[in-house]
Amino acid sequence: MELTSPGAATLRRDPDQATGGGGTGDAETADVALAASGDGRAFERLYRSHVARVHSLARRMINPDVADDVTQDVFVRAWSKLGTFRGEAAFGTWLHRLAINVILARRTTLGTERGRYYDAENVLDAVPGRPVVHELSLDFQQAIGRLPDGAREVFVLHDVEGYKHEEIADMLGIVPGTSKSQLHHARMALRKYLE
């Protein structure tokens, strides 16, 4: 999958603005330059600045059980691709988009796609092969994880990460209308899990 810049996406949770996530300005720019020249310590600093965000994205987008493995893969890929980082976007934004590409590719590799898109409102009940958990015992994050793949990906990318429907449609290979529809169904399903 070709890694692209995030275009005009204006993330609500911009990794370079989020508190505690991502580096800022000069120090990170220097670390990126150092890491690109092979400095492992600089890359470790970048890892420590961004790992929470990448791991959280993996956990929500794909599966908590493989989040560690996916996160490792993201940073290994980032290391090998640092030479292609042109600084057009912030490093955190670039890394975030790389993480999404890795996650989407892993999803396909795992072959775990359950029913991707549902029209029914109660999408959580429609997920096959999921452990039976009393609904009231699910917290909001767990409920996100029980959404069908398509609805969950759209919900995380739109409502958590701040991408637009057109961008999500491009990433997932769907039309914007499907993205809007899945988002609505995901939100409707998650209403029951508000604390």
Next chain:
Amino acid sequence: MNDTWTERLSEYIDGTLPDAERAALEAHLAGCTACRTTLDELRRVVARARALDDRPPAADLWPAIAEQIGVSSGAHHVVSLAERRTRRVTFTVLQLAAAAAVLLLLGSGGAYLALRRPPVEGGGAIAQRGPAADLTTSPVGWVQKTSSRYDAAVAELQSALEQGRASGRLDSATVRVLTQSLVTIDSAIVQARRALAADPGSAYLNQHLADTMRRKLELLRRASALAPART
């Protein structure tokens, strides 16, 4: 509950509903308690999603990553960005001078080697360090791609250093040592660039230039950290 309108509530929240439909929906909401309740719940879902916290993994993944990319994951203390901004630097002028002397030697020796050493076919033994491996496949690319970012970082650090000097937080002896070191490193960079222009395909020269630029960045970073620490 009107299903037709319920289906449009998310678009209403996101502000993507066309004007005419938005007006019609608002008229419907005025008289439909169920839809207003649903709208409120959907808004809370959106707010909850935006408020989700990012959490790091339970276990440190760095050792495994370091192993995969072939760098040391040793037990050295990792300094966070915030920590690096606030910690007090305890370098003495003598320590700085010693470091500068090493840099002088490395810079001059490296530049000498860069200019004397014949091009290495295939990059020799330096082509195994992650992104630096790109130097063997696109030798000139790295310098071109990172040049603007590097220049910006150097300019920023030099500005911080200048402020430290102007405010008197760096004493004259320290400034003199730093200046001499930077002149030497800059000279090494110029020579390495010159050598690279004559032999742009040399992986060794690219690596040497990258290392020299990195040394300059490191010196500037240490010096700029030193400036605000001496209050």
